[in-house]
Amino acid sequence: MSGKALVTLVEYEMADAEVRAVYDDIMETRKSDWINNFWKVLAHDPALLKRTWESIKQVMAPGALDPLTKELIYIAVSATNGCEYCTYSHTAGARAKGMTEEQFMEVLSVVGMANETNRLANALRPPVDVQFQPHD
Amino acid sequence: MSGKALVTLVEYEMADAEVRAVYDDIMETRKSDWINNFWKVLAHDPALLKRTWESIKQVMAPGALDPLTKELIYIAVSATNGCEYCTYSHTAGARAKGMTEEQFMEVLSVVGMANETNRLANALRPPVDVQFQPHD
Amino acid sequence: MSGKALVTLVEYEMADAEVRAVYDDIMETRKSDWINNFWKVLAHDPALLKRTWESIKQVMAPGALDPLTKELIYIAVSATNGCEYCTYSHTAGARAKGMTEEQFMEVLSVVGMANETNRLANALRPPVDVQFQPHD
Amino acid sequence: MSGKALVTLVEYEMADAEVRAVYDDIMETRKSDWINNFWKVLAHDPALLKRTWESIKQVMAPGALDPLTKELIYIAVSATNGCEYCTYSHTAGARAKGMTEEQFMEVLSVVGMANETNRLANALRPPVDVQFQPHD
Amino acid sequence: MSGKALVTLVEYEMADAEVRAVYDDIMETRKSDWINNFWKVLAHDPALLKRTWESIKQVMAPGALDPLTKELIYIAVSATNGCEYCTYSHTAGARAKGMTEEQFMEVLSVVGMANETNRLANALRPPVDVQFQPHD
Amino acid sequence: MSGKALVTLVEYEMADAEVRAVYDDIMETRKSDWINNFWKVLAHDPALLKRTWESIKQVMAPGALDPLTKELIYIAVSATNGCEYCTYSHTAGARAKGMTEEQFMEVLSVVGMANETNRLANALRPPVDVQFQPHD
Numbered sequence: 001m002s003g004k005a006l007v008t009l010v011e012y013e014m015a016d017a018e019v020r021a022v023y024d025d026i027m028e029t030r031k032s033d034w035i036n037n038f039w040k041v042l043a044h045d046p047a048l049l050k051r052t053w054e055s056i057k058q059v060m061a062p063g064a065l066d067p068l069t070k071e072l073i074y075i076a077v078s079a080t081n082g083c084e085y086c087t088y089s090h091t092a093g094a095r096a097k098g099m100t101e102e103q104f105m106e107v108l109s110v111v112g113m114a115n116e117t118n119r120l121a122n123a124l125r126p127p128v129d130v131q132f133q134p135h136d
Numbered sequence: 137m138s139g140k141a142l143v144t145l146v147e148y149e150m151a152d153a154e155v156r157a158v159y160d161d162i163m164e165t166r167k168s169d170w171i172n173n174f175w176k177v178l179a180h181d182p183a184l185l186k187r188t189w190e191s192i193k194q195v196m197a198p199g200a201l202d203p204l205t206k207e208l209i210y211i212a213v214s215a216t217n218g219c220e221y222c223t224y225s226h227t228a229g230a231r232a233k234g235m236t237e238e239q240f241m242e243v244l245s246v247v248g249m250a251n252e253t254n255r256l257a258n259a260l261r262p263p264v265d266v267q268f269q270p271h272d
Numbered sequence: 273m274s275g276k277a278l279v280t281l282v283e284y285e286m287a288d289a290e291v292r293a294v295y296d297d298i299m300e301t302r303k304s305d306w307i308n309n310f311w312k313v314l315a316h317d318p319a320l321l322k323r324t325w326e327s328i329k330q331v332m333a334p335g336a337l338d339p340l341t342k343e344l345i346y347i348a349v350s351a352t353n354g355c356e357y358c359t360y361s362h363t364a365g366a367r368a369k370g371m372t373e374e375q376f377m378e379v380l381s382v383v384g385m386a387n388e389t390n391r392l393a394n395a396l397r398p399p400v401d402v403q404f405q406p407h408d
Numbered sequence: 409m410s411g412k413a414l415v416t417l418v419e420y421e422m423a424d425a426e427v428r429a430v431y432d433d434i435m436e437t438r439k440s441d442w443i444n445n446f447w448k449v450l451a452h453d454p455a456l457l458k459r460t461w462e463s464i465k466q467v468m469a470p471g472a473l474d475p476l477t478k479e480l481i482y483i484a485v486s487a488t489n490g491c492e493y494c495t496y497s498h499t500a501g502a503r504a505k506g507m508t509e510e511q512f513m514e515v516l517s518v519v520g521m522a523n524e525t526n527r528l529a530n531a532l533r534p535p536v537d538v539q540f541q542p543h544d
Numbered sequence: 545m546s547g548k549a550l551v552t553l554v555e556y557e558m559a560d561a562e563v564r565a566v567y568d569d570i571m572e573t574r575k576s577d578w579i580n581n582f583w584k585v586l587a588h589d590p591a592l593l594k595r596t597w598e599s600i601k602q603v604m605a606p607g608a609l610d611p612l613t614k615e616l617i618y619i620a621v622s623a624t625n626g627c628e629y630c631t632y633s634h635t636a637g638a639r640a641k642g643m644t645e646e647q648f649m650e651v652l653s654v655v656g657m658a659n660e661t662n663r664l665a666n667a668l669r670p671p672v673d674v675q676f677q678p679h680d
Numbered sequence: 681m682s683g684k685a686l687v688t689l690v691e692y693e694m695a696d697a698e699v700r701a702v703y704d705d706i707m708e709t710r711k712s713d714w715i716n717n718f719w720k721v722l723a724h725d726p727a728l729l730k731r732t733w734e735s736i737k738q739v740m741a742p743g744a745l746d747p748l749t750k751e752l753i754y755i756a757v758s759a760t761n762g763c764e765y766c767t768y769s770h771t772a773g774a775r776a777k778g779m780t781e782e783q784f785m786e787v788l789s790v791v792g793m794a795n796e797t798n799r800l801a802n803a804l805r806p807p808v809d810v811q812f813q814p815h816d
Contacts, residue, residue, distance in 0.1 A: 241589035
């Protein structure tokens with residue numbers, strides 16, 4: 001947050017056509033008029049930028065789960081991994097999609113318990129119960 | 137899954153009154169007639185057993201988020217941490233609460249992308265955009 | 273636990289002099305008459321074997337902390353990382369150094385809470401209090 | 409450390425009775441006259457605040473392990489997970505309980521080696537020795 | 545390794561055209577006549593299967609880095625995360641691309657040291673030296 | 681980056697002979713005239729400083745892998761673990777050894793995909809294919 005990025009930020013003005021096409025699609029899809037810094041660092045590798053954006057666009061679209069639930073899951077993973085940038089960006093994203101303060105705190109309550117019980121299970125190594133085995 | 141647990145499984149019959157009270161509450165809350173192995177290893181420390189169960193019971197109850205969404209978040213964290221036992225138990229739990237195969241695969245799609253972009257952000261260290269800063 | 277190691281186990285009989293010297297020092301230091309599998313896989317790289325053993329020997333020796341406390345810390349890290357082999361070997365090691373069942377469960381209680389609160393802090397990003405800043 | 413928290417800090421003056429009761433118990437238990445920021449962000453969810461504090465209070469109390477050893481384990485887990493806030497707060501906590509510089513560096517030596525050997529074991533997958541299997 | 549997958553394996557014979565097209569491309573690209581189980585579980589979500597395969601195919605192709613170096617990096621990440629399946633599959637993949645036993649052990653030596661020093665840095669929090677700041 | 685280290689920086693002038701000997705070797709080996717902050721915090725424990733430096737020196741030297749490849753692996757692990765200091769220092773180190781921007785972005789592409797597929801495998805638990813089992 002306080003330091004410089006490891007690579008420069010590729011601003012729209014200095015971007016080539018391939019990068020601008022992705023930037024344009026990001027803004028159009030999100031109905032916004034700016035590009036956040038995550039994409040500006042990925043733009044040093046246009047193939048990486050394009051692939052990551054297209055995957056995110058596909059994965060976060062409405063499907064069997066609604067977009068807000070997907071943002072909550074993104075917050076859960078980012079908190080577990082300790083990614084500062086992702087925590088700020090996806091909390092903002094979830095709020096923009098309607099996440100209430102109460103929902104945010106409940107996500108974190110589940111994240112906290114899951115991280116706790118994951119370690120208790122990994123340390124004590126109880127055998128997986130036959131009832132939990134998937135059926136054929 | 138294949139090895140022995142690090143401590144013995146405390147079965148209901150050999151459990152003392154304090155442990156049995158927790159086991160009874162687990163079965164009553166879940167409307168089931170068996171105790172899964174996770175609780176049987178925690179039972180070596182009745183205070184840990186009771187505290188963990190009561191926290192889980194409180195956290196996973198319906199609130200600002202429904203119980204299925206909470207199970208999906210649990211799966212997301214367990215997959216990120218690589219907890220085998222928790223992956224099996226919470227996938228079974230989510231299925232029992234109605235998770236479809238399509239929803240399961242979508243959760244994992246989000247988990248996969250989040251784990252990918254978390255590392256891209258942690259490696260390239262883009263500054264957090266001012267637009268993502270929480271307002272006062 | 274159930275699969276084969278990624279490299280073969282280098283047994284004492286087939287080991288060269290450099291590896292045997294490390295194996296001998298392990299057994300002498302631990303006053304035991306066998307080598308556990310961890311060292312047998314490292315032995316494919318004698319420099320790695322020797323460096324790792326000498327570091328472990330130095331780090332786990334009595335110092336400002338007693339050897340049992342060091343084993344408890346090893347268990348805490350291994351549980352957090354989900355290392356199956358290390359969980360079994362260091363729990364056995366701690367028990368051999370006198371760890372009681374009650375101590376084992378207490379270590380895991382702390383590990384569980386730390387993993388929980390680590391994520392709550394990483395998600396909510398409270399500023400570090402000035403009172404916690406180290407003094408000059 | 410440099411950014412804003414994801415939620416506002418709930419100061420004592422603006423807190424409701426439920427939150428104040430927890431804050432009072434924290435200060436009384438710790439014999440201090442201030443509340444650190446971790447609790448002030450959790451206070452957005454009074455149930456989470458109360459549950460986390462009561463669990464921490466129970467887990468960190470003297471038991472089969474002394475409070476300093478528990479703080480050392482907390483440092484070990486927080487360092488492994490890379491939690492900045494927790495690293496500062498629990499190092500301060502351990503120092504307040506008497507941790508010397510020498511002990512601090514030894515904890516980190518063990519943490520470093522455990523993180524190294526955890527990966528060597530996870531990569532090479534040596535079978536768990538039968539001697540490490542818990543006895544019935 | 546010992547348990548059942550969380551979903552059934554989608555074998556070629558039972559796969560629909562969309563999945564078969566990906567399977568065919570995997571075998572053609574790799575010049576092999578079988579599909580490994582990772583793809584057979586992803587096949588429950590054809591979009592996830594296709595997206596993941598196409599990303600992998602693009603990322604692992606020769607570029608500024610040769611394919612073997614990319615496999616070594618894959619092993620390094622998988623060992624760090626403790627992914628059993630990935631450890632076996634990418635070690636096999638690297639060996640098929642010519643990785644020697646000596647190279648394998650050297651990768652793991654670096655992985656071990658990086659995991660150690662990552663935690664020492666995360667625990668002691670030395671300021672990033674100005675000399676390491678990227679230039680504009 | 682913005683906070684103070686958890687211990688003071690041991691500058692050359694205030695260091696004792698044991699620490700200075702390591703500092704001298706670092707500068708001589710690297711043909712540089714300064715010591716980065718990582719070593720200055722480790723210097724609070726001269727045995728830890730010496731052991732870590734000598735291990736790093738041995739591990740990062742040319743061997744079956746060239747020094748640049750080793751730096752790339754270090755970046756991969758540091759990005760996966762989210763170590764800010766290590767990300768800056770090893771990116772600088774790799775650039776000094778000739779890493780191009782294209783190579784840097786490709787390393788991160790592989791790191792991103794590996795972190796994604798590691799979680800898909802850990803969540804879906806496909807059995808390890810017999811073809812991936814190491815031969816005897």
